[in-house]
Amino acid sequence: MAQLSPFAAARPEEILLPAKPWFVLFTLLCGLVANSMPVSGVMLLLKPDFLALVLLYWCIQEPRLISVGIAWCVGLLMDVSDATVFGQHALAYAVLAYAAEYFRRRVLRFPLWQQAAQVAVLLLGCAALVLVIRVVGGAPPPRWTYGVGPLVGALLWPLVTVVLQWPQRPRRSSER
Amino acid sequence: MRHISLEPPPFFHRGPSPLTRLAFFGLLSLALLFADTRYRYLENVRQAVAVALYPIQRAVLLPGEAFGYVGAYLASQRTLASDNAAVRQQLLAQAPAMQGFPLLDQENAQLRALLKMAARFPEAATAAEVLYSGRDPFSQKLFVDKGDVAGVQIGQAVIDEIGVVGQVTRVFPYMAEVTLVTDKDHAVPVKVERSGLRSVMYGAGAARLPELRFLSPNTNAEIQTGDRLVTSGIDGTYPAGLAVAQVTSVERETGQVFARVTCKPLAGVERDGQVLILSRAAVSLPRPDEPAEADAPRKGRGKRRN
Secondary structure (H helix, E strand, O other): OOOOOOOOOOOOOOOOOOOOHHHHHHHHHHHHHHHOOOOOOHHHHHOOOHHHHHHHHHHHHOOOOOOHHHHHHHHHHHHHHHOOOOOHHHHHHHHHHHHHHHHHHHHHOOOHHHHHHHHHHHHHHHHHHHHHHHHHOOOOOOOHHHHHHHHHHHHHHHHHHHHHHHHHOOOOOOOO | OOOOOOOOOHHHOOOOOHHHHHHHHHHHHHHHHHHHHHHOOOHHHHHHHHHHHHHHHHHHHHHHHHHHHHHHHOOOHHHHHHHHHHHHHHHHHOHHHHHHHHHHHHHHHHHHHHOOOOOOOOOOEEEEEEEEEOOOOOOOEEEEOOOHHHOOOOOOEEEOOOOEEEEEEEEOOOOEEEEEOOOOOOEEEEEEOOOOOEEEEEOOOOOOOOEEEOOOHHHHHHOOOOOEEEEOOOOOOOOOOOEEEEEEEEEOOOOOOOOEEEEEEOOOOOOOOEEEEEOOOOOOOOOOOOOOOOOHHHHOOOOOOO
């Protein structure tokens, strides 16, 4: 029971090492590349916003490092690489970062699957904001499958957490 | 006497509050949104970024492509044989039309030469492969693997083996963006094959079927469900006679002068593998002078004559 499993999230009593800025940057870049992955068909419907997911993770875990400003800049990059309206992702990510900062203490109290439920709400809110921006800008409403991506993203939350936490788990030579 | 510093130690110093920052960046992005939708000043930036991102995108595509190649390589003999048989049958079915075609073509060319009309179909066409569909869920785009280097230009029509797919709207060096006929407000001038009635088909986004607009009020009888729509060629972009869509519903309401006509695109607009990019007609018609009330029909959808 007390055994530390490397394939689970860190428990509250486990003290994590501080995240290295280059690692944070690297994961954000990975998210950007994953987002610009060219897919079509069913995969396109299922594809979550990886960058939003990674960003949300860092906003919740390392609010000193990543907050509204950085999220906004990352959103601008996403807008440029996506060739959509300039500023839509920037606004959405900034709001997402703010929401993450507001809710982070609450989110962190729960086990991973319950965190995922709250993350689903945050990601859906982010997607809804993009929807409002675009529809106000004159775009037609998308298909109902628009909401699938954020939900898939929330399902990936435990995985993202475990993977991104990996480098910050203290290594103990004498693990039982 | 020294005063005790009232400022918090730098450890607690975290800059403006998150809400302030959110308000600042929110306003900034709203300004950007407005400026971009209004002035479209970012096209060049996008072009540069697209060129820079192209190698990464191809690299990301590679595993999928490799998987596809391996899959195709391992396709069983039987599938290939049955495919082959189907293609042969199709070829045979088209044989009568094909054998008569050169004669008709010749006749047509002679008649057109006699009448001093330009050739209807452009000579050259570029075959292209669909790389992926656009990521933006609000617009209907497709990316193909031929671009500036292969001579693709903005405005060229794109078709598949059944009908019109769309139009090239952005050209990058090694790929091009095709806007599908289902994209919102993408207009294709069409005519009803059966009756020759002219209209314009407007896309309405992913969730809805395209609609016909600018039907004159007393020609409602000349269109019915199941009619095929072909390009009329009056815009100089799409050559005349390409199949576009089939009418799925004609709603006539007693209060309305105009019928509401929706139609379904024929071409595999969202499931294509290969497409053909038609080069533009060598001699395009001169643009007619703008009439005085050029934008009058724009608000004509709900217009009534009292």
